[in-house]
Amino acid sequence: MNKGLVLKNSRIIGENEISDPIDIRIQDGRIAGIGKFESSNPHDLCGKYVCAGFIDIHTHGGYSSDFMDATEEAFDNITRFQIEHGTTTVLATSLTASKQDILNFLACTRRYMNLPPKYARIAGAHLEGPFLSLKGCGAQNPRYLMDPEKDDFGFIIDHKDIVRIVTIAPELDKRGIMTRALTQNGICVSGGHDDGAYPEFMPAVEAGLTHLTHIYCAMSGFGTKTGVRMMGLREFGLWDDRITCEIIADDVHITPEMTKFILKCKGADRVALVSDALRCAGMPPDGKLYTLGSENDENALKVKVAGGIAVLEDGSKFAGSITSVHEMVKKLIAAGVSPIDAVKMGTSAPASVIGEKDAGAIKAGFRADLCVLNEQFDIESVYRSGEKII
Ligand SMILES: [Zn+2]
Numbered sequence: 001m002n003k004g005l006v007l008k009n010s011r012i013i014g015e016n017e018i019s020d021p022i023d024i025r026i027q028d029g030r031i032a033g034i035g036k037f038e039s040s041n042p043h044d045l046c047g048k049y050v051c052a053g054f055i056d057i058h059t060h061g062g063y064s065s066d067f068m069d070a071t072e073e074a075f076d077n078i079t080r081f082q083i084e085h086g087t088t089t090v091l092a093t094s095l096t097a098s099k100q101d102i103l104n105f106l107a108c109t110r111r112y113m114n115l116p117p118k119y120a121r122i123a124g125a126h127l128e129g130p131f132l133s134l135k136g137c138g139a140q141n142p143r144y145l146m147d148p149e150k151d152d153f154g155f156i157i158d159h160k161d162i163v164r165i166v167t168i169a170p171e172l173d174k175r176g177i178m179t180r181a182l183t184q185n186g187i188c189v190s191g192g193h194d195d196g197a198y199p200e201f202m203p204a205v206e207a208g209l210t211h212l213t214h215i216y217c218a219m220s221g222f223g224t225k226t227g228v229r230m231m232g233l234r235e236f237g238l239w240d241d242r243i244t245c246e247i248i249a250d251d252v253h254i255t256p257e258m259t260k261f262i263l264k265c266k267g268a269d270r271v272a273l274v275s276d277a278l279r280c281a282g283m284p285p286d287g288k289l290y291t292l293g294s295e296n297d298e299n300a301l302k303v304k305v306a307g308g309i310a311v312l313e314d315g316s317k318f319a320g321s322i323t324s325v326h327e328m329v330k331k332l333i334a335a336g337v338s339p340i341d342a343v344k345m346g347t348s349a350p351a352s353v354i355g356e357k358d359a360g361a362i363k364a365g366f367r368a369d370l371c372v373l374n375e376q377f378d379i380e381s382v383y384r385s386g387e388k389i390i
Helices: 072-084 099-113 177-184 202-206 233-239 256-266 325-334 339-346 348-353
Strands: 005-012 022-027 030-035 042-044 049-052 054-059 087-094 121-128 163-168 188-191 244-247 271-273 302-306 309-312 318-321 370-373 379-384
Touching: 005 370, 049 339, 054 072, 054 121, 054 163, 054 271, 054 325, 054 348, 072 087, 072 099, 072 121, 072 379, 087 099, 087 379, 099 121, 163 177, 177 188, 177 202, 233 256, 244 256, 244 348, 256 271, 256 325, 271 325, 271 339, 271 348, 325 339, 339 348
Parallel strands: 005 042, 005 049, 054 087, 087 121, 121 163, 163 188, 244 271
Antiparallel strands: 005 022, 022 030, 049 370, 302 309, 309 318, 370 379
16 A cells, blocks of 8 residues: 655646645545645645546557557556556447457456556446447448347346446347346446437437447437438437537547537536547557557458548548547647536546546545646646556
8 A cells, every 4th residue: 555645735626626725635545635734755746736537438549559459568558658648547448349359358358457557547348339330330340240139248248347338329229128238237338339310219228328439420410311300319419418428529520619519518527538549549640550459350440640630541531539538638728628627527527427436536535546737737747546657
């Protein structure tokens, strides 16, 4: 356990205000109190900002590795990329691949979670697919798609101890059977990569779907599908208060104005920033091709860095981002979103999506996962469970 530590004169970016300089006392990896403390081990932050460590619930890779590589080395590289960008908690995120590759990913995630954390902590897995729609699969490999009405989803339930989110195309779950089975096992079901129209996705919603995967990206919207203009999943998600959503606020997938529109509909506590970062995150934009998903999958698609994001090899589709949650927070603040709301979207909002009860805010009893930021909101240091990692 860590020895006690006091971060003196911290300006805490909290849920409702930025505090005057105050002390944060840390003991045994947790926040023991907020106030004025004497300590044998003080660290004076001289009025710098402190926020909770960022939480990224949808991220695939970085530093040349993808979670689908399913090796300890890959998990090390990605979690190091994340903590260097202020993210202390991540969900290892799969993509649509062969069932065996997904099982290998899940086995590695479980193994890695049992090791002492080196960098960002893995809080579980987010399965992005394979139960997605052909039309809405985006950069997900269509050859591996599965159907909730026809294919067995029991392998997900078998991993309910580590699976936190499953992205499905909700209109495919026509009777809500898969959604109900997952939610009854404590798994958050998220809609995305769909081709639905209201009310096709309502059985899944009534069965417990509460979240949307990167809203506006690979998602159905208002349009004519049945002869009448019906709302798509985007509009439904903005309208219905049961639903939280992810956004990739890298100024390309979603522009700042679009983020403000989404915030006006949902409020910052229902919108989680996600990096959706790929293997090429943290790598130079030199035209090099990177594998989307596992290096061992000979059918895997290739992506490259272009225009500040990752695109498919032929440039035809956005494949994911190369932007960390912290960089999104900075972009939003620069665009006029309040630091309180921007930080909330990177901390407490994603924590509530996955039911993390002791992370995502600076409160007594919470894990001492903290980012120290300077006046420009750049990262100065990062603490995971009270231990200074950066
Ligand atoms: Zn993704």
